[in-house]
Amino acid sequence: MRACWKTLAASLCAALTIAAAAAADAAEIAFSSQRDFTEISLTIKDTYNANPDSVALEITLSQDAQQRMAAASGAALEQDLTVVIDGKAVSTSHVQSVVDTPQLRVAMSRQAAMELLPALLGMNAAANPQGAPAAPVVLAAPAPADTHPPLLAAAPYVVQAQQVTPPSVSESPAEAAPMPALTAQEAVLAAGAPPDLAAPPAADPAPADVVPALPLPPPPLPPLAIPSWALGAWLPTSATASPYADINQGDPVAIYANAIDAINCNRARLSILDSSNARVRLQLAPDSQCVISGVPVDRLQLSPALEPGKIAISLYSRQDDMNGPPSKESIYRRR
Numbered sequence: 001m002r003a004c005w006k007t008l009a010a011s012l013c014a015a016l017t018i019a020a021a022a023a024a025d026a027a028e029i030a031f032s033s034q035r036d037f038t039e040i041s042l043t044i045k046d047t048y049n050a051n052p053d054s055v056a057l058e059i060t061l062s063q064d065a066q067q068r069m070a071a072a073s074g075a076a077l078e079q080d081l082t083v084v085i086d087g088k089a090v091s092t093s094h095v096q097s098v099v100d101t102p103q104l105r106v107a108m109s110r111q112a113a114m115e116l117l118p119a120l121l122g123m124n125a126a127a128n129p130q131g132a133p134a135a136p137v138v139l140a141a142p143a144p145a146d147t148h149p150p151l152l153a154a155a156p157y158v159v160q161a162q163q164v165t166p167p168s169v170s171e172s173p174a175e176a177a178p179m180p181a182l183t184a185q186e187a188v189l190a191a192g193a194p195p196d197l198a199a200p201p202a203a204d205p206a207p208a209d210v211v212p213a214l215p216l217p218p219p220p221l222p223p224l225a226i227p228s229w230a231l232g233a234w235l236p237t238s239a240t241a242s243p244y245a246d247i248n249q250g251d252p253v254a255i256y257a258n259a260i261d262a263i264n265c266n267r268a269r270l271s272i273l274d275s276s277n278a279r280v281r282l283q284l285a286p287d288s289q290c291v292i293s294g295v296p297v298d299r300l301q302l303s304p305a306l307e308p309g310k311i312a313i314s315l316y317s318r319q320d321d322m323n324g325p326p327s328k329e330s331i332y333r334r335r
Contacts, residue, residue, distance in 0.1 A: 026076075026079070026080030026081055026082040026092045027072065027075065027076040027079060027080070027081050027082065028081070028082045028083075028084055028089075029068065029069060029072040029073075029081060029082070029083055029084065030084040030085075030087075031061075031065060031083070031084065031085050031086075032085075032086060033085055033086050033119055033120050033122075034122060035062070035065075036061060036062050036064070036065035037059045037060065037061065037062070037065070038060045038061070038062050038102075039058075039059065039060035040057070040058075040059055040060075040120055041057075041058040041059075042055060042056070042057055042058075042113065042117075042120070043055060043056040043057075043058065048233055048254070051107075053109060053110055054107050054108070054109065054110075055107075055108060055109075055110055055113045056105055056106070056107055057090075057105070057106040057107075057108060057113070057116075058103070058104075058105050058106075058267060059103075059104050059105075059106070060102050060103055060104075061102045061103075061104060066100065066101075066102050069099055069100075069104070070098055070099060070100040073095050073097075073098050073099040073100075074098045076095045077095055077096075077097070077098070078094070078095065078096070079094070079095060080092050080093065080094055080095070081093060081094075081095045083106060085106075085116060085119075086116065086119035086120075088112070088115060088116055088119075090106060090108045090112050090116060091106055091107065091108050091112075101266065101289070102287070103266050103267060103268075105266070105267060224272040224274070224275045225257070225272070225275060226255065226257060226272065226275060226280055226282075226302075227275065227276075227277065227280065229277075229304055229311070230255055230280050230302045230304075230311060231255050231256070231257070232254070232255060232334055232335070233252065233253075233254045233334070233335040234252065234253045234254070234255065234311065234313070234332035234333065234334060234335065235252050235332060235333055235334075235335055236250035236251070236252065236253075236293070236330050236331070236332050237310070237330075237331050237332065237333050250292070250293035250328075250330050251263045251264070251292050251293045252335070253292060253313060253332065255302070258270060260282070260284070260290065260300070262290065262291075262292045263292075264290070264291040264292070265288070265290035265291060265292055265297070268284050268285060268288035268289075268290040269284070269285040269288065270282045270283060270284050270285065270300075271283045271285075273299070277304075278303065278304075279301055279302065279303045280301070280302040280303075281299065281300070281301050281302075281322065282299065282300045282301075282302070283298070283299050284297060284298060284299065284300075292315055293315065293328055293330070294328070295315040295317055295327045295328050296317050296318070297315050297316070297317065298316055298317055298318040298320075299316040299320075299322055300313060300314065300315060300316065301313075301314040301316070301322070301326070302314075305331055309333060309334050310331055310332060310333045310334070311331075311332055312329060312330070312331055312332075313329070313330060313332050314326035314328075314329040315327050315328045315329070
């Protein structure tokens, strides 16, 4: 079974399988990451990758780059083809068929990925488009302070002392500041008369209008994610048990957090429609052109099976109603 899975898994990649190798007499296809790539994704760690030193660069080509790739791979059939990105030869492979899909996966060493990463991030795309080393930054020394005396000098200020005369006690009442008028109750208390206890108390001032506080908005919901029981590589099994081994019916499938992989489905991008412990519904990208077990898949539904370690995968084409029967449904076991 292990040899069977390796044979099936090897066909999950596109027709052009790019290996990190160098060949002096190989044809070349050159790309610019800023002009020819519409999407760039770098997979640093993959549990199912047999080579731990290898990293995967997943790219989506522009229409012009896709046409150039199809022409170059068609001209180099049964020959070696070297992929050059931003002036760096990253890998060479043997072309077996014409590559005319926008998605491309390039496997390279970690050292090659580290050298290519600044250009992928656009850090030196404008100043250094050919991938040449960037010029060192030279910090200029600060200019010495100007010690020459100023040509014009301000005239000195003359400080004169001024005597302040305190106010006299004999000032007239007209020149003194006016006192505020007393209220009726304060005038009675000032005259020494007892207060009138039968008088109604003074009314409290009207309270100011109180503005009610606005309710706080609810916290945002966490983003949808595929649960761990649905992630990983899956092998189809037969509906009838065999005393010798499980009989594979259909294509093996690998479910990732944001993509799905199969024999005729090269890392198709997906979005999550619904996710729970009972089921997961996925929508593939419109341009994915993904075919699994003979079904042109537009949507998938994953459900845990009754037997541990197995799930049910329902495949829906574009014309299928997801609330109705799928085009095909099979039981898969974990690899």
